[in-house]
Amino acid sequence: MTTRKTLSPIEIQSNEFRRVFRGLDPEEVRLFLQAVAESHQALIMEKTQLAQSAEHLQAALDEFRRRENVLKDALYTAQRTADEVKTQAMREAQSIVQEAQVRGEAYVQQAKLRAHQMERSILDLKLERENALSAFRDLAHRTQNLLEVLEGREAGVNVTTFYKDKENS
Numbered sequence: 305m306t307t308r309k310t311l312s313p314i315e316i317q318s319n320e321f322r323r324v325f326r327g328l329d330p331e332e333v334r335l336f337l338q339a340v341a342e343s344h345q346a347l348i349m350e351k352t353q354l355a356q357s358a359e360h361l362q363a364a365l366d367e368f369r370r371r372e373n374v375l376k377d378a379l380y381t382a383q384r385t386a387d388e389v390k391t392q393a394m395r396e397a398q399s400i401v402q403e404a405q406v407r408g409e410a411y412v413q414q415a416k417l418r419a420h421q422m423e424r425s426i427l428d429l430k431l432e433r434e435n436a437l438s439a440f441r442d443l444a445h446r447t448q449n450l451l452e453v454l455e456g457r458e459a460g461v462n463v464t465t466f467y468k469d470k471e472n473s
Contacts, residue, residue, distance in 0.1 A: 311344070312344075313341040313342070313344050313345040313348070314341070316337055316340055316341040316344060317337055317338055317341045319337065321333060
């Protein structure tokens with residue numbers, strides 16, 4: 305099968321046929337060739353339009369693919385950023401919890417120390433109270449003895465001997 309050269313509408317219209325006896329009606333051939341040329345011209349124009357349409361569609365498809373890639377990249381970047389933000393937030397939360405635990409432990413230690421100091425102060429105050437009570441008892445006892453001595457002086461007891469007796473006992 306041999307491939308023929310594509311004929312243009314002008315070539316179809318201007319083609320000359322040789323004349324033969326009892327050949328085809330030249331006017332009918334000319335009208336037919338003109339119809340074929342017009343049909344061929346319409347097909348060429350349609351092909352050109354389809355080619356342009358295909359180019360436009362291909363350009364639109366390429367643009368949509370480019371946009372799709374841009375969106376995919378943006379989505380990937382957003383997901384990666386969200387993951388990084390989430391990871392950073394988890395780190396910060398752990399840091400805050402650890403810091404709160406350290407502070408809490410420090411507050412507990414301070415409270416224990418303060419409680420120990422208060423217990424010590426209470427014990428010191430109890431000891432001071434006991435010492436004061438003992439001093440008051442001793443004072444009361446001496447006062448009572450002094451009263452007895454004074455009452456005894458009136459009865460003839462010597463105060464100097466009373467104090468000497470007290471220091472010896």
